[in-house]
Amino acid sequence: MSVRLASVSIAALFVVAGYATLASAKSPQYIGSAGCKCHKAEQAEWSKSSHGKAMDLLLAAKRSKQRNLAMKKAKLDDTKDYDKDAKCLPCHTVGYGEQGGYEDDKSADTLKNVGCEMCHGSGSEFRKIHAANEETFTSFAV
Ligand code: HEC
Ligand code: HEC
Numbered sequence: 001m002s003v004r005l006a007s008v009s010i011a012a013l014f015v016v017a018g019y020a021t022l023a024s025a026k027s028p029q030y031i032g033s034a035g036c037k038c039h040k041a042e043q044a045e046w047s048k049s050s051h052g053k054a055m056d057l058l059l060a061a062k063r064s065k066q067r068n069l070a071m072k073k074a075k076l077d078d079t080k081d082y083d084k085d086a087k088c089l090p091c092h093t094v095g096y097g098e099q100g101g102y103e104d105d106k107s108a109d110t111l112k113n114v115g116c117e118m119c120h121g122s123g124s125e126f127r128k129i130h131a132a133n134e135e136t137f138t139s140f141a142v
Helices: 002-019 038-049 051-058 065-073 116-120 123-132
Strands: none
Touching: 038 051, 116 123
């Protein structure tokens, strides 16, 4: 457990360091949740979780009655789609407003929802961590 948590916080440090120094204009880069598909068990669990479906909450056609009640309570229009609303996207997508992050409908589906990279840091930085541990890949969706 402590090892797992350590690796997560190391990832977070890499991302923070990346932003702080702006070492390279290209880094960090989001790759989208599909880029983490080697982790099959985590992918399967995440897809079923609320985080894996967070974007649906912004779409009128996909919201349940209960969700719409929550919308009304929050004084939001439950008949409306909010999937292009800059107020909502930072928490319902990956990296909205950041380099390589979600940008409205120009973006791939794999940057929708609260994806892997929202907690583990950007894929480009994570790839360096994998490489530093001499881990290799047969495929990588960048
Ligand atoms: C600061 C982050 C953040 C922003 C900004 C944000 N959300 Fe959320 N949203 C969350 C979190 C976290 C949850 C899950 C926890 C909860 O339900 O309160 C959530 C849950 C929801 C739910 C389900 C509520 C329920 O009780 O079932 C809806 C619907 C929703 N958001 C719509 C929106 C819309 C529409 C906007 C923009 C007007 C928006 N959110 C902006 C973080 C955010
Ligand atoms: C809401 C935050 C969050 C999201 C989203 C998330 N993770 Fe995690 N993940 C964690 C935390 C916290 C841990 C460490 C604690 C644990 O293992 O439960 C973790 C642990 C892991 C581990 C280590 C498990 C092990 O057995 O050592 C892997 C691999 C992983 N996540 C992959 C993913 C992938 C792939 C996705 C996307 C499909 C993802 N995570 C999405 C927070 C998240």
